[in-house]
Amino acid sequence: MEFNIGPRMVKTGLAVVLTLLITNMIGLELQLVAAIAAVLAMQPSIMRSFAYIKEVLISNGVGLVFALLGILLLGSHPLSVGVVVIISIAINIKLGLNKTVSLTVLTIVTLMLASSDGVSFIYVIERLSLVAIGVLSAFIINVLIYPPDHQKILFAMIKEASEKTNFLLRVIPNQTMSLPQMKGEDRETEKLINKTKSYYEIISDEKTSLFIRKKIDFLRNIVIYKHMIRVLEKKYTLIQSLEKNLDHIETISSGKSHLIKKLVSEINMYSENILLMYEDKVILDKDLQKVAKSAMRVTINNLIEELQGSGFEKWTYLFPIASSIIELFYELDKLERFVRLKELRGRSRDGK
Structure with missing residues (x-):
């Protein structure tokens, strides 16, 4: 106990x-x-x-x-x-x-x-x-007494939820987890995301507080956390789409299934790197990142081209996943820009 x-x-x-x-x-x-x-x-x-x-x-x-x-x-x-x-x-x-x-x-x-x-x-x-x-x-x-460090608490919650969604996006395409385990992980992930969203509302209320030091930095971080939570929501939507439709796509077309798995893996890695960049644990080369994003865009375009001319049945299974991937990629791209902007402001303030 x-x-x-x-x-x-x-x-x-x-x-x-x-x-x-x-x-x-x-x-x-x-x-x-x-x-x-x-x-x-x-x-x-x-x-x-x-x-x-x-x-x-x-x-x-x-x-x-x-x-x-x-x-x-x-x-x-x-x-x-x-x-x-x-x-x-x-x-x-x-x-x-x-x-x-x-x-x-x-x-x-x-x-x-x-x-x-x-x-x-x-x-x-x-x-x-x-x-x-x-x-x-x-x-x-x-x-x-014990004035709460809301930013630290919220980011810890975001990180925990992000690790959980990253884990699911790795295991679902490879089908390395039983159905009961998957459902349990799904419920836990959804609870974590909802808890994070609720806590964001608490920290958002602090925007008008007179007790905040470095208020400009606080407000910028609030925007970044908001986009991080959006990414979590998009990742969870993708997880649900993969669980529901990937088996059917495997049956219809193994080529399309392989394309989706490759894209999910790349986007998952992209998501992990952005969070590490925010924590100053990695430095992502902007040019290399552009090449990686261009490659992902090409893969997404290939997936869209694959969809063209497909029958209604294929669209039913492929479209939810393709749509979820595109929305997630868009949110990640936007989050990366905010994180890089924060990094640049930090360097200019430190005189580097």
Whole structure:
């Protein structure tokens, strides 16, 4: 059994500690509410924490209004609390405030559980302060403790997904893997790509952050990562096309099958080289790379020529693969240009 404590878990614990210290210092009751708010408010990035606070202000405003109306019109009976919670959730969702629904419910329940002294201005301020302290504690900890290196994390995910797709593009044409293994690898690859795309959305949110050093370099890398993910998607599309159609093409025409296998191998190597070039592990000669790309273009043209005059059955199997190869080659060519541009800017900055 693996027991892994990540930075976000540590930060959540520290946010709870900070929350309890502040509420103790001020002397507020119901510290549990503030602690829960801190846990709910911990976000995967600084900008998402900032956006969360803005959303909390609006959603808790809605919650406050409905909680007060509920107390005045319906009282603090459990059934009344339930009705107010249902209405406020519906309104929050309608306003697109989905992320803070749980915190809004917490605010409403906290406000409607009135003390024997009834609801006063001081009572409302104290209850709202509990939520505010929890949310702000989570934000402060997120900014100061273990600020995530999103670029490093995202590139590691891209690299892992890329290695997986490269592996599949090597084994599928040679048919060296059983069908159950292939399906398992497919599912794992798809999960990796989807996880990478989701994490890209987090790093993309950081574009407007004030906490980024070397912002221009960050923005350039964001563009490169976006194209790397597009390449991953195109590679996965090619993998699916090969799995579905290559056996049929082998039966129809071994010549066309050999042409496709050769092209897939060349494009796969091209993909690996671009990633290595981005990591500064290899230096690809521009002229030699032009020759290699020209050779790939010739092979693609040969494949298109082979398609011309073919019957409908051959088109059904050949076209999806040919289309996937062309789209992947186009994305790789574009990615290479961005990586070379980054390399040139790095050299000019270093004065080389």
